[in-house]
Every structure is written in structure tokens, then in C-alpha cells.
Amino acid sequence: MLEKVQKKFALTKLGAENLIKACISCTISYIVIAMSIGVLYFFTCDMLKLLADKSYTFSVGVYIAEFVVVFALIYIAHYIQYNMTFLNTYTESARLRINVAEKLRKFPMSFFSKRDLSDLTTTILSDVTYMEQALSHFIPEFVGSIASTVLLSIGMFMFDFKMALVAVWCVPVSIILILLAKKKLSSVSHKDRDIQLIRTEKIQEGLETVRDLKASNYTEQYLKEVDDAIDNCEKSQIKAELTNELFVVSSQLVLRLGIATVVIFGVKYLMAGEITLEVFMLFLIVASRLYDPLNATLQNLAAIISCESRVDRLNNINDYKLQTGGDTFEPENYDIEFEDVSFSYQPGKPVLDDVSFTAKQNEITALIGNSGGGKTTCASLIARFYDLDKGRIKIGGVDIATVDPEVLLSKFSIVFQDVVLFNNTIFENIRIGKKDATDEEVKRAAELAFCDEFVKNLPEGYDTVIGENGSKLSGGQRQRISIARAILKDAPIILLDEASASLDVESETYVQKALSKLIQNKTVIMIAHRMRTVANASHLVVLENGRVAEEGTSGQLLENNGLYKHMVDLQSMSYAWKI
């Protein structure tokens, strides 16, 4: 039972326990409220007897005391319900958020290539918030209202079968209507959510690519597409609301019919002398209150049904397989060995096929080859961004598949061509390389990476905030900050995506100088696009369509007269090309 609830609502074990308790406390709370009807019934009976017989006596004080007790019970039941639902829910939603964030931190890159960014953002922000409301309101109230109505109905059947039938018939009919609505509402809710996602993606994409849209004069056309997405969303939401209201109003109407049948049949039975006036009064009072919880909870029907798709998405994250591995990583050295490595991003479409080579410590190993040949993929596999389909990658004799990805990454400094900087100070952007580094250590790394000459011209030096993704800096300056980070981290393995490929001559010189400081005495894997950058590499691995076409030093490969020689010749021709 506990496990089922846990899975059904994507909860932690404690969360599932608390949800069950919340449903029970809601049921008790509704029943306690119904107890006031009992006291009211006995009071009405006594009043009727008094009207019929003036000598009849009863104690008003006892009734006042009973009402006080019932109100106290209602207060206590509500207090318990509040604690069980609201307080526990907020603790649970905090746990859910931390769980999702923890999972995302540990997921391999394969997870992110399968999921859309706005979909993930929606799951973390909106789905968890939605579940927060569902767990604190909709679900306990829905379960509580059905359970209390069923329990009260059983009591009514025991009291008077015929009148109970007349009062309660509408409850199962209304529940059947809800169940019929579930399928339809569920499909409308899924479609609505997909359309909302398209709208969010469109807006997000527009904001991220505003510069390119302006440059290609596509802004007007793009805004029209955004307008269409927003219009679609509006239509879909109206449709979802109307469908929901149709079923809710029908169910509520059926429930109201219950009061009508109690009056019609009650009067008939009363006239026929089949029931007493007191029984008739009781059923009138009960019928006026019996459907209240169910009526109120029907308003949230769409919300309850829409929980399903949100829970599916949360379960998708919860069930995704994490990369595992030991916490200790003590390789003999930092040589990297590829042993018959095969890999594909999508099943049946191999990107690397039986790739074997060794990158030695204290050497620069350059990965070269045609575009799409698999250079970046090889580098990503070394850092265990993805796991292999076949073969092994070993560092100092240790299979990286046996090492926890975070422990493994602590041995890597990675300098990408697309540097990501944060909207923070230069100090903090460099300190990412080593969180506990002192200001002096950061400055030392910045000097070695030749950041000093441009930082001193910034208004607040190292304390200057550099804008979103370093928008206030040039490409070469951004590169040097990322190299400073890597120098500060001082990891034994350096992955370098030819960092200076897109820079002007002056910036390139600075970046090259900074890089030469970074790579001293390390195992360096360099993804190279320009042949002149790799001429001095100790070892060149030429990848062609996911296979190693040739390897050796630049001199050896030139003698081979293979793909490398062909690429060198092509680049020499392109340098000689003039406008």
C-alpha cells in the first residue's frame, strides 16, 4: 500500500506515509463536522416533542454542552488535519525539490540530450509546486470527502434503508460521472500541457537567440510564431476549462438532485406513515450537508486529474538510471587508454566504432579528423559524460566505469571553446575552479592566465561583475578566465577543445601563452581543428567517421600520406586563399 502510494504520487517513503495520514485526518475531520448534524437532529426532535406536548421537558444546557464539545472536536480535528496536510506537505515538497536537484546533478549527459530544457525547468518549478498544492489540498480532501460520504451513507442505511437509498443514490452516480470524465480530462490535460510547453519553449528560444534573430531580420516573423503559440495555448486552456466544467457541473447537479428526492420521497413516505417526522427531519438535515465535501472537492477535479501527467514526469526523473561508481580513485598514473571503445548517442547509429589509442601523461595528445568524426565524443567519454556501449576507457589502469563521475571529474580541467561564465565577479568566476581558494591564489592563477592586463582596466578590478555569461568581456578575455579557472584547479588531466580557434591574432597569442602554462606536466587531450596548432603535439590520433584512421607524430603522419597529410594540404590552400 505504502509503496503504491509512493509510486502513484512520486513521493518519498515519509511523504507517502504522511499523505495516508492526511487522507485519514481529512476523513475524520469531515465526520466530526457531520456529528454536529446528529446533535442538531436530537435537538430538533426534542423541540418537536415540546411543540406537541407543552409539558415535555429537556435540558438545553446539555445541548449547549454537546455543541461545545462538538465544536471543540471540530477545532482539534482541523488542527490535526492542518498539521498533517500543510506542514508535512511543505516538508515533503522541499524533499522532492532536493531529490530532483540531486538526481539532475548526477545524471549523465544522455539524460539531458533526451529532455528539453524548458520541460525540465517546468518539472522542477511548476510540477513540484503543483504537487505541493495537490498534496496539501486536492488529494486529501478528495479522498476524505469520498471516504466520509461512504461512511456516513453506511450509517444512514443502518438507520433507515429506504430513506438512505433516496438520499444516497446520487453519490455513486456522481462518482461514475467523475470516472467517465477522468479519461477525457486526462487526455485534454496532457494536450494542454504539451501546448503550454511549446509556448514556453518558443518564448525561451526567442530570448536566448534575440541577437541572431535581429541579425537575420527574422524578429517580426518570430514574434508572429510566438503570438500563434500563445493563441494556441489560450484556446487549449479554454477548451480544458470548458471540458472540466461540463463534467463538474453535471456531477454537482446530480448531487443536488439528492436533496430533491429526499423531499419528494420523504413526504410520500411520511404521508403513508412509513417514516416518522423525526426521521424525515433527520434526512432533510443530513441531505443538506452530506454532499458538501464532495461538492467542494469536485471543483478541483481537473487539478486532481492533471496530477497524473505531472507525477509521470517526476517519476521519469526518479526512475532514470544514475551512473554509479566507487568514491576512491587512485590510478597508478594519468595515462588514458581507449580499448575497443564503441559508442552511439542513439541506438543503431554508432558514432565511435572500436576506437583504441593511448594518451600518455606529460604528453599532448591531439584528436584530429573531419567534422563529425567523433573528436568531441571521445573527450566526453573520457570525462564519463556518457557511458560506453562497448570496450573500456582506463586511467592509470583503472576502468573509469568503476569510478563515481564526480570523483572522476575532480581530476579533470576542461577548457571548452564556448566558455560559460556566470553573472558574478571575476574573482568568483575564477574561484569556481577551486571553491576554497584564497583571493591570492585566484590572483596568481589569473596572472598565469594573462587575465591581469585586462582586469586592472576594469572599473572594480577583480570585483567587477561581468554580466550574464560574461557579456561585458571579449572572446579572448572570456577564454583566459576559463584557463585561469583550470590553472587554479590544477587537475592532472586537461581536456582542451581548441580554445583559441575563433580568436584574433593578439588574443590568440595570449590564450596560447596561458595554455602553455596550464598544460605543463599534465595529460593533455586536445581537440584540434587547425593543423598548425597540433604540429607540436606529442601524439596525433586521426579520427575518420568514428574510427581511428591513423596515429603517430606529425612527421610520421605526413610521411604516411594519409588523411592527416590531406588535411594539412587543404588548410595550407585555404591560408593561401585571397579575396
Ligand SMILES: Nc1ncnc2c1ncn2[C@@H]1O[C@H](COP(=O)(O)OP(=O)(O)OP(=O)(O)O)[C@@H](O)[C@H]1O
Ligand atoms: N548529443 C548528441 N546527440 C546525438 N548525436 C550527436 C550528439 N553529439 C554529437 N552527435 C553526433 O555524433 C557524431 C560525432 O560528433 P562529434 O561532435 O564527436 O564530432 P567532432 O569530430 O567533434 O566534430 P566537429 O569537428 O564538427 O566538432 C556526429 O555525427 C554528430 O552529429
